[in-house]
């Protein structure tokens with residue numbers, strides 16, 4: 350469904366992605382892992398057209414999308430939920446969600462998408478008329494994921510949806526992502542919570558120094574010595590101990 354080949358990109362003249370190749374099959378959940386600052390968000394931004402791919406190709410649903418504008422890519426059914434839980438605090442939950450449907454002109458479709466989002470996140474329905482600025486971190490993340498679903502994409506890219514959330518909320522978010530995928534969504538998920546990501550995903554990639562260092566089934570990565578040492582031993586254990 351998504352096929353990235355030899356992608357090179359960066360900021361200004363600084364090269365961050367040094368030829369990344371990655372595939373996501375339809376209906377799969379794929380995890381993109383890697384340390385801080387290795388270029389995971391940069392990769393998602395290049396795929397969704399927010400930064401320019403310098404070379405290589407990105408094919409989505411059989412069409413080349415590298416070089417297309419972000420709104421065109423959204424219209425083709427590929428949506429990114431950016432890192433950092435951004436929503437307009439002075440707008441209500443429902444207004445923020447509706448922003449995600451800016452590319453959809455059909456009112457019935459938007460209404461149906463809104464109900465679907467409320468089905469996944471009932472607490473957002475309860476709070477639909479409240480200002481987003483009053484939400485907890487977990488609820489704000491739900492708004493961001495929900496907003497991504499509002500254009501009824503066929504694939505969603507999530508950038509660290511569990512970051513800075515309490516363990517119980519993390520579990521909730523992962524369960525819902527699992528449900529969304531089971532309902533037919535293809536998912537590419539960037540995560541620091543490597544253990545949870547590998548439990549959720551079918552396949553995983555590890556990005557290091559702007560290239561894919563390791564890839565394999567989630568099952569294989571979970572037992573890979575390098576992954577265990579670098580991402581499951583130190584980092585995750587420490588993080589869990591801190592929570």
Ligand SMILES: Nc1ncnc2c1ncn2[C@@H]1O[C@H](COP(=O)(O)OP(=O)(O)OP(=O)(O)O)[C@@H](O)[C@H]1O
Nearest residue numbers: 360363365383384385386387388389390391392432
């Ligand atoms: N807008 C920007 N302009 C210039 N450099 C940037 C910009 N955004 C990120 N970078 C740099 O690009 C590199 C990769 O950043 P990126 O955000 O893609 O990493 P990441 O893997 O998502 O990290 P994290 O796990 O911390 O989110 C970093 O060295 C970062 O400083």
Ligand SMILES: [Mg+2]
Nearest residue numbers: 389390391432
């Ligand atoms: Mg990032």
